[in-house]
Amino acid sequence: MKAAQLIPTALRHFASHGYEGASLNDIAQEVGIKKPSIYAHYSGKDDLFLKTMAYALGEQKKHLASYFVETRQLPLETSLKGFFDWFIEESNQNDQMKFILRIAYFPPVKLEHEVTALINPFFDSIHRHLARLFRERDRTEQILYSDDYTSGALAYLTVAEGTMTELVYNGIDAYQQRLTAVWPIFWRGLVR
């Protein structure tokens, strides 16, 4: 029963080669089965891709939530800034994020609708989660400059996406360089 490895393996291939560039033959070979055996578990490449996407989104949603639950009692700055450092340590999960960022920005043309139908709620959920975090913390800490928590959360999300994309492609050094450049400015702009 090699089907269990199929999705994580497909995820890595889709992440680094894209939908069109990934080969079912290569994926099967890495799992240790032949290409047609994939069809015992998935109805085709589209099906495998969409199930892989659902898996990646679900895992990342849990994974990101776990961080912000763990750091619930920390100050907002520690929590927000610490996320970036935490993300490096959890770099075994980078393939999932690389996959998500890739298909979010450049989805396969023929699956564009299906992709956005799953991706948009994912980012909206994160956005709402962050906005709620901003609002709740500001109620106790009262440090934010503006009470437009939705915009604050969206700005944080933009910075996070930009730096994470840098990480998954250009590596840790470029990531930390961007981070030390952008974080102090962002935080100064956010607080009173």
Added chain:
Amino acid sequence: MKAAQLIPTALRHFASHGYEGASLNDIAQEVGIKKPSIYAHYSGKDDLFLKTMAYALGEQKKHLASYFVETRQLPLETSLKGFFDWFIEESNQNDQMKFILRIAYFPPVKLEHEVTALINPFFDSIHRHLARLFRERDRTEQILYSDDYTSGALAYLTVAEGTMTELVYNGIDAYQQRLTAVWPIFWRGLVR
């Protein structure tokens, strides 16, 4: 001599389908020639791709430079903020930026070295250009909080990349939403 249209057409196809997903047949057909005729002008798909990339980088370099030359006399904030509005109006150039962002983040695996060898100097050049702009303007306006102009420029670049990526994929509405969220915070963090 349909070769002149070949690069702009290839650019659009590479931008929206990626290297692996773009088809020489489709590109040739759109130009109005047959697929093998491409080989009268380029030695193969790799060659066409790399020449397309060189073209896109060169054009965008000129195009971006033209904006910051035009706005040389304006205040720094007007110049930096205005860039985002200008970028919308010049949306006919969006395919070039979409192409560049796509291959910068997710280059074709087999051409990774050649791509990064051209992409890194491109972004470094923009980064240096921005850092110089920050330094020169701060000498006359004296408004920036920090004299670390390199970091300031890199932070601006991160924000610009994040929002532009949003534009080329998710459209103008999402772009402006991000922009109005992130710009006030970024600028507050940047100035005294």
Added chain:
DNA sequence: CATAAACTAACGACCGTTAGGAAGGTGAAT
């Protein structure tokens, strides 16, 4: 007349997919 730029035809390789069958396990009927 020479050269560039297009064409047709075809190549081998790989693509995703399907058909059909072998091996193994499960569970009900004998």
Added chain:
DNA sequence: ATTCACCTTCCTAACGGTCGTTAGTTTATG
């Protein structure tokens, strides 16, 4: 306890199609 049917999971073989590429030839240009 044994047999039988069934289902899952894998296999081999092969399909039609598209891919990038090459060879050889014709057309157009200058």
